[in-house]
Amino acid sequence: MYESTQKRFRYGSHIRPVSDIWSDLALLTLYGGVGRIGGNKVVLQDRGTKVLLDFGLDFSLNNIYYSWPFFRPRASRGLHDYFELGLLPKVKGLYRKDLQRRADLQAQDPEFSFVAISHGHLDHVGCLPFVHESIPAGMGRITKEVLAAISASRHDLESEFIEVGLIPEGRLKAREIPPSRQAKGYVQREVRPFVTGDIISCDGVDLEPIHVDHSIPGAYGFIVYCSDATIAYTGDLRLHGTKPELTRDFVEAAARARPDLLITEGTNVSDAGNQGSxxxxxxxxxxxxxxxxxxxxxxxxxxxxxxxxxxxxxxxxxxxxxxxxxxxxxxxxxxxxxxxxxxxxxxxxxxxxxxxxxxxxxxxxxxxxxxxxxxxxxxxxxxxxxxxxxxxxxxxxxxxxxxxxxxxxxxxxxxxxxxxxxxxxxxxxxxxxxxxxxxxxxxxxxxxxxxxxxxAHCSGHASRSDLFRIIEEIRARKVMPIHTEHPEMFSRFNLISPALGKAIKVTS
Missing domain, CATH: 3.40.50.10710 (Metallo-hydrolase/oxidoreductase)
Structure with a gap:
């Protein structure tokens, strides 16, 4: 049912991924969360439509080179430092043009239809400020409000979740650099708050957000309906929190959808203990x-x-x-x-x-x-x-x-x-x-x-026993564990193991 599509077509000075050629196939590519806790970045392409599920900051990778917030990539160089150190994937048609220009790159037009954010933790949303401001982003209403509060209190590149500060290209050409924040061209990112029961149509790909319980309000999982496959994505969830009924709603909806693939978190899979309450x-x-x-x-x-x-x-x-x-x-x-x-x-x-x-x-x-x-x-x-x-x-x-x-x-x-x-x-x-x-x-x-x-603490992530019960109840044909350091512990299920940056074909 699933097969790797690692083949590349070369043209000019670029390496063109096969997904640009086989536009009639649903392709899934992970650029984060593979063998790590956090940093989820899931790109889905189906018949030419590109959708991004989460765009999180990988703290463990960033901490190899930087000590946030005191030593971090230079905002003045846009995407340059992130690309040079492999902290952001070089994905075509995703990023803000002003950040591409600051990195001395040829600015590309946006090619993504939608960015779906599961919740407001930075390991799932921390890279959203780099996304082109015209690409719509969907998230829960309280997530939008919290991110707006962060933006209002910090005023730096990494906090431009909702309000995006642009230096217009015309002013650069005229050698007129804005001297202050007020002189920048600030625009509002298009954010579409969603609730459970909504269906978000993205040029042939439909996303259904379903609430889950997590250690932050406004957390969601997604059921994604492609042309020839159905994918369920858990985001982060738990059953031992104050509102387990939210996670139960997601599990039941995902089971009814009979997904071909379940992309599941696995933060606590190596811990057999009780996660408390x-x-x-x-x-x-x-x-x-x-x-x-x-x-x-x-x-x-x-x-x-x-x-x-x-x-x-x-x-x-x-x-x-x-x-x-x-x-x-x-x-x-x-x-x-x-x-x-x-x-x-x-x-x-x-x-x-x-x-x-x-x-x-x-x-x-x-x-x-x-x-x-x-x-x-x-x-x-x-x-x-x-x-x-x-x-x-x-x-x-x-x-x-x-x-x-x-x-x-x-x-x-x-x-x-x-x-x-x-x-x-x-x-x-x-x-x-x-x-x-x-x-x-x-x-x-x-x-x-x-x-x-x-x-004293209570985890925001499901215990191993709860996680396995969730997977068993959803009964997806294939299971892909991410957001975990121990994907091998899911071996009892029909696994598909992703490789970072490698496209996987998804069919029913």
Whole structure:
């Protein structure tokens, strides 16, 4: 049913993939997620139509050459550094023309009909800013809102998910280089929010998004209907989270579609243990927070709305305020604006913003608003939103649960927490060398400041037993594991093993 199509047709100075010749075949090419956790990049071509499923950042590959965010590819050179180091695939008709020109490349017109984003984690959406702004991108509504919040708070190339900053070609030819962000030609990427039940028609290829449960809201899997085959794509999912019924909906819909191929994640396939639950996370942390009479600091992903809700409840139930860093406030605002997520607004009595010190302090201890960017000033000017400084946190340590990641630990030097303060580590355990190094540095900080540490986490990915049950219930004719370091552990199924950048023919 499946056969490799590695043959290439050469013309001019280019190597032309066979997919450009055999336009009547459905071809699948993976440019990421093969033998790795994350970095999913799945290109589907059917009768001349090109669709991209996820376009994620491969952290492990990037960390070989760079140390984000301090040392990273040069935005001034567009795609150049990414291509030279193999961090982005050289896919025809996918990328922004301005980034091609910055890399001294001949600019190509867009050839893709659609980019479907399964969810808002960077290992699935992190490379979207490089995609040509006219290629429509589809994603869940809350994913769009969160990505827009990230774009508004960062203003760099890697955050141009929704708003894309272009330097018009005419100005380059006229030697008129815009001196500032405001002078660039900013345009809105065409983003089409979808919900379960929608059918997205892309020039003969139909995509059906079905919600799944994951450690971020707005996560979806896809059923893709090609001219001669049906493909199911899980994205990232789990059954042990707070909303397993979402994943069940996807599994049932995929089973009804009788797919020829299931592309499945396999993050936890090597772990036979129980992945826990959000209730267990709260239970493990609750007693430690209740006993603490000092500052409580928590390290967790604020986009994980289940964990965010857990931290809010821990704060409220123990007479504390949940304090959100100012730079994360736009994300919190986006999540709290969605009534389905049930997060309290920033005006809630149990929520406050942490205001980091910049250059100056007024005699009364307050900070000049002019030192913060426009979106931050908008939040701080709201009368019903409380903000606190390091002095206020220090003066009443037992009244706060402060959300603070390792990369923001410099703030602890201003707060000067009392010895014996509590740190809640509520993230995934490190699984690569770079994460191990960060974890070691985090521990050094906590030891230096004499924190006690309590750890608890619940994975966003299905356990091995749940994953195998999902595969068995969908009953696809072939299974392709990606987003895993152990594809060999799927050997009990009728496997197809992808090779990076090699096209595979898909038929019924």
């Amino acid at each position: 959000e209730g267990l996370v709260k239970g493990r942390l609750s007693s430690a927070v209740r006993r603490s009479q000092k500052l409580v600091v928590a390290g967790f992903d604020i986009k994980n709305v289940d964990r965010l809700r857990t931290m809010y409840e821990l704060a409220r139930e123990n007479g504390r305020k949940l304090v959100i860093p100012l730079k994360k406030a736009p994300i919190y605002e986006a999540l709290s604006n969605d009534p389905k997520l049930g997060m309290p607004p920033m005006s809630d009595d149990n929520v406050a913003l942490y205001l980091p010190r910049r250059n100056y302090v007024y005699p009364d201890g307050t900070y000049p608003l002019e030192e913060y960017d426009e979106d931050q000033r908008r939040l701080l000017k709201k009368r019903d939103v409380e903000s606190v400084t390091c002095r206020e946190v220090k003066a009443r340590e037992s009244g706060f649960l402060l959300s603070l990641d390792y990369y923001d630990f410099n703030e602890l030097l201003d707060i000067k927490p009392s010895p014996g303060s509590l740190y809640l580590y509520s993230k995934t355990e490190p699984f690569n060398e770079e994460m191990e190094m960060d974890y070691g540095r985090m521990r050094a900080w906590l030891e230096r400041l004499r924190f006690s540490v309590k750890a």
